[in-house]
Amino acid sequence: MVKSKKDGTGPRNFRIATDVVLAGRAPFKFEGFVNTPIFRGSTVLSPTVDQFLGHKGRYVYGRRGTPTTDALAEALTQLEGGAGVVLTPSGLSAITTAILSVVKTGDHVLVTDSAYNPTRNFCNTALAKLGVETTYYDPVIGSGIETLFKPNTRAVFLEAPGSLSFEMQDVPAIVAAAQKHGAATIMDNTWATPIYFRPHEFGVDLSLEAGTKYLGGHADANLGWISATEQYWPQLKDLHGTLGLCPGPEDVFLSLRGLRTLAVRLERHMTSGLKIARWLKTRPKVARVLYAALEGDPGHAIWKRDFKGASGLFSIVLKPCSPEAVAAFVEGLELFGIGASWGGFESLAIPFDCSKVRTATKWQPGGPTVRFHIGLEDPEDLIADLERGFARLNSN
Numbered sequence: 001m002v003k004s005k006k007d008g009t010g011p012r013n014f015r016i017a018t019d020v021v022l023a024g025r026a027p028f029k030f031e032g033f034v035n036t037p038i039f040r041g042s043t044v045l046s047p048t049v050d051q052f053l054g055h056k057g058r059y060v061y062g063r064r065g066t067p068t069t070d071a072l073a074e075a076l077t078q079l080e081g082g083a084g085v086v087l088t089p090s091g092l093s094a095i096t097t098a099i100l101s102v103v104k105t106g107d108h109v110l111v112t113d114s115a116y117n118p119t120r121n122f123c124n125t126a127l128a129k130l131g132v133e134t135t136y137y138d139p140v141i142g143s144g145i146e147t148l149f150k151p152n153t154r155a156v157f158l159e160a161p162g163s164l165s166f167e168m169q170d171v172p173a174i175v176a177a178a179q180k181h182g183a184a185t186i187m188d189n190t191w192a193t194p195i196y197f198r199p200h201e202f203g204v205d206l207s208l209e210a211g212t213k214y215l216g217g218h219a220d221a222n223l224g225w226i227s228a229t230e231q232y233w234p235q236l237k238d239l240h241g242t243l244g245l246c247p248g249p250e251d252v253f254l255s256l257r258g259l260r261t262l263a264v265r266l267e268r269h270m271t272s273g274l275k276i277a278r279w280l281k282t283r284p285k286v287a288r289v290l291y292a293a294l295e296g297d298p299g300h301a302i303w304k305r306d307f308k309g310a311s312g313l314f315s316i317v318l319k320p321c322s323p324e325a326v327a328a329f330v331e332g333l334e335l336f337g338i339g340a341s342w343g344g345f346e347s348l349a350i351p352f353d354c355s356k357v358r359t360a361t362k363w364q365p366g367g368p369t370v371r372f373h374i375g376l377e378d379p380e381d382l383i384a385d386l387e388r389g390f391a392r393l394n395s396n
Contacts, residue, residue, distance in 0.1 A: 016079070016195060017263040024075025024256070029067075038253045039066035063246045072256050073225075079194040080207055080227035086240040087225050089247045091190060091210020092118050094224030096126070097245065098206045099155065101226075101236045102184040105131035107154040112169065113360040114139040114162025116188060120357060136360040139167040140298070146177040153181060158204070159188040160197075161299060164352050164371055165363065166290040166315055168299025171306060175203040184232060190214070190343075195266050196309035205232050213343025214311065217258040217265055220344075221251040265345075265376065269312030272379040276372070279383055280316055285390055287367050290315040312374035313342055315352075317365040318393075325396035326351050326368045329389045335377055336385065342373035347382060349373075 014022065027034055042062040046052035059065060065073075069087055076085040088094045095116070103109060111123055113136040123134040137148055139162055156178045160169040171187070178185045186206040187199045193214050199207035209215065211223035224247075228236045270293070277291045292303035293310035303310070318326065330338060336349040349372050354363035374382065 019078060020075075020195070020259050020262050023078040023259075024071040024073075026071075035253075036068055036071040036256060038249050039068045040249045041066070063244060064241065066249065068249055068252050068256070069246070072252050072259070075256070075259060076194075076225050076227065079198075081194075081198055081200045082207065082227035083230040083233040084237060085225050085227045086237060086245070087211075087223065087247050087252065088240070088245050089224065089251075090222050091188075091208075091212050091224040092122070093245060094208040094210065094226050095119050095188060096122050097240060097243065098186050098208050098226045098236070099123075099127065099157065101228075101239045102155045102186070102206070102232065103127075103130075103132050104154075106152060108133045108135065108150045108152045109155045109157060110135050110137050110145065110148055110153060110183075111157040112137060112139045112159050112162065113358055114165050114167050114354075115157065115159050116163040117357055119157070119159075119188070136358075138361050139165075139169050141174075142170040143173040143177055145174050146180070149177070149181045149183070153183050155184045155186055157186045157188070159191075161191060161292050161303075164315060164369075165354055166292060166299070168292040168297075168302045170302055171199070171202045171204065179203065191311050191313060192307055192309070193262065193266065193311070195263055196311070197307050200227065200229060202306065205229050206236065210343075211255050211258075212341060214262060214266060214269075215255050215258050216251075216343070217261065218254070218344055219341065219346060221254040221258070223247045223251050223255050266309065266311060268376055269374060270310045272376075272382070273310065273312035273314060273374040275379045276374055276382055276386070277314055280386070283390060285319050285321070285393060286316050287319045288317040288365070290317065290369075311343075313371070314374075315369055315371040317369050318367045320367045321393060322396060323368070325393045326370070328396045329393040330370065332392050333389050334385050335382055336372070344373075345376045347373060347375035347377055 044059045046057055051057050073085045111134055137145055158169050175185050184205045187204045189199050189207050190209045190213050206228050208226045211225055277289050277294050280286050281289045291297055291314035292299035330349050336347045339348055342348055349370055351370050
């Protein structure tokens, strides 16, 4: 339900592709301009001493919000379906803030073994220094996670699918176990976005994303966000303000711009991703394609049950070959860059190895692994580029 396009009043029911165009917009608050302007600034003047001392104005300081940040937060609150959204300078800061908002010294958290590696690093370093214990769990454990709860378990962290290895988690089963033990659930939903999965609808308490990826969509902004249910919103909002977190105004504006095309871009990423994944599955040098949207994937049934779509991010397992062959395959690709992050218009390919970081599970894929982000290029051109890459791999 969003506000009217013309005057910002009158709730209406629309489908999500319409929501991303309308949510957070009120053109006639800004002289009819379609996009909310960029508000830059720190100092906000008050007309009276009473308003200043009582913090009675809508805006009191740039770090605490502007019309630009409000527009994005309101739009994301609409899409997520929670009680409120806070914006952070990066996806990682969204992860760390979400966890910190629900734990204290002496607590215990459960984190999926397939989590984004900087999440693990935070848990193993900064969180450990604060006296919070982390136990990593098998991402496909489902309801079996109940055996891992301790009296002091305060949170369960999910990421579906996994960041590199793409295991699909049974979110409803894990949420049910957490609720039984009074623990908060936190989910990194960057892969699917609210377009294809809405964590709050499955009982998740804190839903977060790296807006750096698909929300921005153009590899030129850094941003994160956290959406909370009514139960967890007050403490999240309080911690966010206490930590002084605020993204740059240009990054917020670029994210707002990216939001308006998010649905159509994701549809293209998914269509091209499926086409290329199916093609890769037929290649003689590919042992497996790790993509829950692909028929035959171990997580396909859960994905089909819970998700409305898929992004363009997945991995492949190559049959045994030398590191030099993998390097020749990746480095010679013309249309796939070698770089961190994903979610932009451009395609990416990176080799990876999870074996050194996994603790609850063993990473033994049987061959070298490569993660792909399928961008917005023509999929036939991407396939031709990959075909040439396999020729280089075969010659090494």
